[in-house]
Structure formats: C-alpha cells, structure tokens
Amino acid sequence: MSDPESTDQRPPLAGVVGWPVAHSKSPLIFAHWFAEAGIVGSYQRLAVRPEEFGPALRALPKAGFRGVNVTIPHKLAALELADEVSAAARAIGAANTICFDGDGRIFAENTDGYGFTENLREGAPAWNPSAGPALVLGAGGAARAVIHALLEAGAPTIRLANRTGHKADALAAHFGRRVEPVDWAARGAATGGAATIVNTTSLGMTGKPPLELPLDDAPATALVTDIVYVPLETPLLAAARVRGLATVDGLGMLLHQARPGFRAWFGADPAVTPALRRAALEEPVLERRS
C-alpha cells in the first residue's frame, strides 16, 4: 500500500487566521464553493494571538496549508513577514491573502481592492470610473483598498473626505497627487461632477448613525456604492435610489475578494451567485476561541 503522506494526497487545505476569527464569513463562502464545484477541500478558522502570528504563519505550509486569508489584527504583520509582496498589497499597506510555495515561501496579496472593483463591474456594468472624479468618504483601513482600486480603474482624481481631517491628508500624501483631501463639512458639494461616490466609513451600519450626505449636486450618471453591507441597503443607498442614481451594495466586495484565494489554493474560479449572497447573509455559528 502506498503511503498517502509520501505522495501528499491530503485534501487541499487553507483557512482564515485572525484574533478573534469566529465572526469570519470566509469559511461559509468557501464551503459554498466546495459544494458547488464538487471539490474535496478544507478551509479552517484559525484563532491565532498576535504574538503567535509569525511562528504560526511559518508553520502552516509544513502542516499542508496552501495558503490562508488573514484578518484583523494580522493584516499588517502578514505584509511584514512575507518573502514577496504584490504591488496591490504594497500600495494598500496590508495583506489579506497569503500563498505558500512548495518551499514554504510566503507571498502576500491584498484582494480587497479587486473585490471592490469586481463588485462594481458586476453590479453596474455601465459604470465608467474614468468619466469623472470619485468621492470617497472615510480614511480607515478599507478606504486604502478602495482608493487603490479606483486609481487602478482609471478615476482621474479622488476627493477624500474624512471626519478626522489629518487622516485624509495622510492618505492623500501616501497615494499622491490624484487624491485630494476635502473637508468633511464640504462632502455634499464634493458630489458635484462625481462619477463614483463611495462610503467606506462605518456609518450606516446597523446600530450606527446614518452617513449624512446630500446628493442634490451629484450628477444623474453617478454610481453610489457603500462597502457597509449590514443592512444591504444602507440609508445612503436608499437615498441614492430615491434620487434615481445607480447603486451597488457592499456584499459583493466581500464575496469577490475571496475568489483569488480560492483560485490559487483549489484551482477553480468560483462565481458570486444569488445563492452565495443568501448564504453569506446567514449568521455564522460562533465558536469559543479558548
């Protein structure tokens, strides 16, 4: 009888590393794609404390992992530990997708910007990011991926408004001349002429106040999107719909950002379908982490 370990016939293995990680929807997304593609694979939640992240990441390839997603609080550490970093991860300043090669070398990628763009291309095929400036609300971690994606997609300039102005200034300095800080109080006027309007703040989430953004100056051709996806239709998206503007909700960003990892680790290109969207909105089963 052959020894399965000598020829490594174990099912392909990947997972998500975080602390905490119980809330992650990634296992649910991967389980859906395994079932759909008939792939025998395994995708595990890995609760790893910050101080154990480095040794854990280096041990994973030896344990048979092809790669992992990384989530809070490890996104920066993953970038620093990597042997090789993609241009997107470097520009965004964080990694969310790690691939190991046969020698255990660590390759860091960030797919949040990819997920953002794919979601808009799918949800609004007529979207033309080069048609005018983009307006981005918020300057936190997610804003970095959104700004990178909009620059790559051809937005001529990005108006960046954040409650705490110096954070918008810092991001503008990081991304260069095409990103222009705008006063938070002037965000309504900054919708004028905008081709794309994006909320990356946590405002509008269930339990949080809505984002107040007057849309009177926004052109009729503007696309409005929110990366908050609980609720699916945020007050901003509802107001944009009433005003007759095209809207795309944020759930697809979460689903599309998972596709590159699945492709790399399990060799199939999964789709974002209505069934996956329904599955992703189900509550995750929370696990104890200790």
Ligand code: NAP
């Ligand atoms: P973060 O780094 O904590 O940034 C939060 C942002 O929200 C900051 O710009 C902050 O402004 C702003 N903000 C918070 N409370 C505010 C208030 N009362 N008034 C004005 N601005 C306020 O968070 P993040 O990681 O960027 O995530 C932001 C949101 O995006 C979260 O809701 C997250 O769930 C969602 N998200 C969705 C996806 C997806 O795939 N769809 C991916 C990533 C994140 P200050 O700088 O002034 O504090």
